[in-house]
Amino acid sequence: xxxxxxxxxxxxxxxxxxxxxxxxxxxxxxxxxxxxxxxxxxxxxxxxxxxxxxxxxxxxxxxxxxxxxxxxxxxxxxxxxxxxxxxxxxxxxxxxxxxxxxxxxxxxxxxxxxxxxxxxxxxxxxxxxxxxxxxxxxxxxxxxxxxxxxxxxxxxxxxxxxxxxxxxxxxxxxxxxxxxxxxxxxxxxxxxxxxxxxxxxxxxxxxxxxxxxxxxxxxxxxxxxxxxxxxxxxxxxxxxxxxxxxxxxxxxxxxxxxxxxxxxxxxxxxxxxxxxxxxxxxxxxxxxxxxxxxxxxxxxxxxxxxxxxxxxxxxxxxxx
Amino acid sequence: xxxxxxxxxxxxxxxxxxxxxxxxxxxxxxxxxxxxxxxxxxxxxxxxxxxxxxxxxxxxxxxxxxxxxxxxxxxxxxxxxxxxxxxxxxxxxxxxxxxxxxxxxxxxxxxxxxxxxxxxxxxxxxxxxxxxxxxxxxxxxxxxxxxxxxxxxxxxxxxxxxxxxxxxxxxxxxxxxxxxxxxxxxxxxxxxxxxxxxxxxxxxxxxxxxxxxxxxxxxxxxxxxxxxxxxxxxxxxxxxxxxxxxxxxxxxxxxxxxxxxxxxxxxxxxxxxxxxxxxxxxxxxxxxxxxxxxxxxxxxxxxxxxxxxxxxxxxxxxxx
Numbered sequence: 001x002x003x004x005x006x007x008x009x010x011x012x013x014x015x016x017x018x019x020x021x022x023x024x025x026x027x028x029x030x031x032x033x034x035x036x037x038x039x040x041x042x043x044x045x046x047x048x049x050x051x052x053x054x055x056x057x058x059x060x061x062x063x064x065x066x067x068x069x070x071x072x073x074x075x076x077x078x079x080x081x082x083x084x085x086x087x088x089x090x091x092x093x094x095x096x097x098x099x100x101x102x103x104x105x106x107x108x109x110x111x112x113x114x115x116x117x118x119x120x121x122x123x124x125x126x127x128x129x130x131x132x133x134x135x136x137x138x139x140x141x142x143x144x145x146x147x148x149x150x151x152x153x154x155x156x157x158x159x160x161x162x163x164x165x166x167x168x169x170x171x172x173x174x175x176x177x178x179x180x181x182x183x184x185x186x187x188x189x190x191x192x193x194x195x196x197x198x199x200x201x202x203x204x205x206x207x208x209x210x211x212x213x214x215x216x217x218x219x220x221x222x223x224x225x226x227x228x229x230x231x232x233x234x235x236x237x238x239x240x241x242x243x244x245x246x247x248x249x250x251x252x253x254x255x256x257x258x259x260x261x262x263x264x265x266x267x268x269x270x271x272x273x274x275x276x277x278x279x280x281x282x283x284x285x286x287x288x289x290x291x292x293x294x295x296x297x298x299x300x301x302x303x304x305x306x307x308x309x310x311x312x313x314x315x316x317x318x319x320x
Numbered sequence: 321x322x323x324x325x326x327x328x329x330x331x332x333x334x335x336x337x338x339x340x341x342x343x344x345x346x347x348x349x350x351x352x353x354x355x356x357x358x359x360x361x362x363x364x365x366x367x368x369x370x371x372x373x374x375x376x377x378x379x380x381x382x383x384x385x386x387x388x389x390x391x392x393x394x395x396x397x398x399x400x401x402x403x404x405x406x407x408x409x410x411x412x413x414x415x416x417x418x419x420x421x422x423x424x425x426x427x428x429x430x431x432x433x434x435x436x437x438x439x440x441x442x443x444x445x446x447x448x449x450x451x452x453x454x455x456x457x458x459x460x461x462x463x464x465x466x467x468x469x470x471x472x473x474x475x476x477x478x479x480x481x482x483x484x485x486x487x488x489x490x491x492x493x494x495x496x497x498x499x500x501x502x503x504x505x506x507x508x509x510x511x512x513x514x515x516x517x518x519x520x521x522x523x524x525x526x527x528x529x530x531x532x533x534x535x536x537x538x539x540x541x542x543x544x545x546x547x548x549x550x551x552x553x554x555x556x557x558x559x560x561x562x563x564x565x566x567x568x569x570x571x572x573x574x575x576x577x578x579x580x581x582x583x584x585x586x587x588x589x590x591x592x593x594x595x596x597x598x599x600x601x602x603x604x605x606x607x608x609x610x611x612x613x614x615x616x617x618x619x620x621x622x623x624x625x626x627x628x629x630x631x632x633x634x635x636x637x638x639x640x
Contacts (some may be wrong), residue, residue, distance in 0.1 A: 032467055086429060106470060109429050114434065114463040120456035127449055136440035143434040147352055150426060272384060 003045060003318075006310045009059045009303070010053050013063045017049050020071045024118045035111045039078055048073045050311070051175060057304035059186025062313040066123045069181040072135065075119035077174060080142055082112035131184055138177040143168025153234035156254050160241055164205070167212075172204030195295050199308065202292035209285040212237035213278055215320075216269060231256055238284060242277035243271045248258035249275060289316040323365060323638075326630045329623070330373050333383045337369050340391045344438045355431045359398055368393045370631070371495060372502035375516045377624035379506025388445045389501040392455065395439035397494060400462055402432035451504055458497040465489025473554035476574050480561055484525070487532075492524030515615050519628065522612035526636040529605040532557035534638075535600055536589060548589045551576055558604060562597035569595060609636040 007014075025036040049070035056066040082319070086108050116139075123135055148166050152158050179200030183193035215223065215230045216239055223229070244250040249288050252271055255264075272278075292312050299305050327334075345356040369390035376386040406428050434460075437585075443455055468486050472478050501521030503513035535543065535550045536559055543549070550557050551573070565568040572591055575584075612632050619625050 027464065029467055029471065031471060032464070083429060083433060086426060104524070107408060107467070109403060110463055110467045110470070113403060113436075114460070114467065116433075117456065117459035117463050120440070120459055121453075124449065124452040124456045129444065129447055132444040132452070133441075136444045139437035139440060140434070142348065143430055143437050144349065144352070147349055147427070147430045147434065151349065151351060253495065281570065 003047075003311065006314065007054070007307055009049050010050065011123045012066075013053055014046060014049065016063060017046070017053075017067055017070050017074070018088065019179070020067055020122075021074060024071055024075060024122055025115060027114070032106065032111060032114060034113060035107065035285050039082055039111065039115070046074060047311075048077055048178040051178040051200060051308075054308050054311075055179040055182030055193075055200075056186035058183050058196070058299060059188035061186055066182055066185050068122050069131065069178075069185045072119045072123045072126070072211055073174065073178050073181065075115050075122065076135075076139060076142070079112045079115035079119065080174075082108055082115065083146070086112075087271050103173075116266060124186060128184060131181055134177055134180060134184070138173050141169040141173050145171075149235065154236075154257075156236065156244065156250065158236055158241075160238075163236065163238060163241055164178065167205060167208040168201070171208040171211075172201050175204035175207065176200035192299065195298055199292050199295040199312075202288045202295065202313045203315060206285045206288035206292065206312070209238055209281055209288065210316055212291065213281050213285070216273065216278060226262070226265075228265050231268075232258060232260060232265060234258070238281040239272060239277045242280050243272040243275040246275060285316055289313070323367075323631065323634050326634065327370050327374070327627055330370065333387075333536065334366060334369060335372055336383060337366070337373075337390050337394070340387055340442075341394060344391055344395060344442055345435060348432070351427065352431060352434060355427065356435060359402055359435070360433065366394060367631075367635075368397055368494065368498040371498040371520060371628075374375065374624045374628050374631075375499040375502030375513075375520075377514070377622065378503050378512050378619060379508035382505055386502055386505050388442050389451065389498075389505045392398035392439045392443045392446070392495065393498050393501065395435050395442065396455075396459060396462070398441065399432045399435035400494075402428055402435065403466070406432075431433045446505060448504060451501055454497055454500060454504070459492050461493050465491075469555065472556065474556075474577075476556065476570065476624045478561075479555055481557070481562055483558060487525060487528040488521070491528040491531075492521050493526065495524035496520035501522070515618055517621065519612050519615040519632075522615065523632045523635060524606035526605045526612065526632070527557055529601055529608065530636055530638060533559055533601050533605070536593065536598060546582070546585075548585050551588075552578060552580060552585060554578070558601040559592060559597045560599045563592040563595040565631055566595060605636055609633070 003224065021040055022037065025040060027033045027036065048223070052066060052070040052073060053061075053063075056069075070191050123132065126132070145166055145168075148162075149170065152162060152166065155162075176197045177200070180193045180197035183196045188196075215237065217228055218227065220226050226232075231240055234256075240253060244253055249271060252268060256268060260268075289312060293309060296305055296309055298311075341360055342357065345353070345360060347353045347356065372386060372390040372393060373381075373383075376389075408424050443452065446452070465488075467484055468482075469490065472482060472486065496517045497520070500513045500517035503516045508516075532550065535557065536547055538547065546552075551560055554576075554619050556566060560573060564573055569591060572588060580588075609632060613629060614628055616625055616632075
């Protein structure tokens, strides 16, 4: 079943959030308006708002209250994607980063800043101080994750712990906070919003591990980029860490650099796959999913609970 | 009299703020810790915290409450300076921007993001929703100012209005918000904190215009960069706009480009000065100062009021 079908009953409210997102980034500046809107529209599934709305249904669901959390989180997510796209030296070195793209870089940075700032404006409508603390904390962790990702590039000796902490910061906490803030702004008890935080955290971990697996297993058409792109860019993910337990394979993986040829890369990808590391990483992802389901068990039965479980399963098992 | 001497009675509280600033940016990551600390320490006069503290003295002054506003504003200011320093194409074109500096660029961006996020954490300690609205608004305007500055570069046909709006966004509003938030967090009446907002706004406008004048009149040693650097980088400031009222001079100014030689630039700077535009810009700066003093008049007599007036005078009349 397609992901979107699972929460079609939220469509009216998601459309409202779409309008609020567009309203939030309105700017006189045409460059900024177009850049922000383009970014927002290429944003995709709105999975964070979906989590906010579903979690809010465990409390006093009022779309005009919870929408603020949904819009804030989606803007923060989009802003972080923009900053993620600001090219680093690897792109420069390829020689294709012209002065034009460099100028775009600076504009991209400020467009991201602008979206962060707009997120704060929407956030200021939320009155609960705890919500502000959670959001600020999430943003700090997100930045730490981004900086770690730069630092950890091509570090073939990094530990699994480093990897897990990085994906927690870069991905899982934002999903965890989406769940928690949805519940919190709908006035649930601490037990419920903390439980939903943990649920979101585990789902986020599983989501990112699956993403890192798909970078090896999905086709170039499905990914929109060649398989193994993460590794080529120096991002060491779980399948690689598992494969590198074999010293011979580690020596092979360490030959990866950004200018590696397509053929050489294909050999390395196949060697990684042959270790069974993809399957093992899949087991870790499933383990996180199980933990997510366990958190749901403590929640009262509802359509929302059922949907959260279905989304989690869909996210963890997706093929691309 | 030196600026710092004017508010030496705040020294104990400013030292506390210094410690809080350092504590706020603590990070496990050594790169991040060093980068943030370096930036903070090169930050200078802490004029925004000074405004926060002085404004707070019109209410129930409690350093342990108002410090949060002071730290938040200084962190936002520092973060915006970091992003300001992310090189644009002009720096690249000069050929000196190596891969190393490009990598630094990306780290600089995330260090700025990190400081913004830490600012939010401190801000979350402030309970007044109005304070959050003001801070969010200030950050949105700051971003708009940054983006306008990029867009308006080398636009010799921009209006004075464009210039005034840009310096309002880039400089004046942050000082205005510092004054307002100091008062607000100390629980003053709306009349007082709004009056202090206007005071800060006018001081900020005067401050920036003076800054733009000094770029022409101060020595290279005082500025730490050659005179006329703003214009060379395409930033059209008030002295230039006034000078360009003369069509002949406008034609000359339009020949400025980033690779212009030192000698050619000297000719243009002298031509601009010869129009009397520096003095006229100085009058505009003084006019803003007058407006600032007028706002102070409505406030009860106090040491704080006297100091604000002295700082304003000092800032508007400074020689470098």
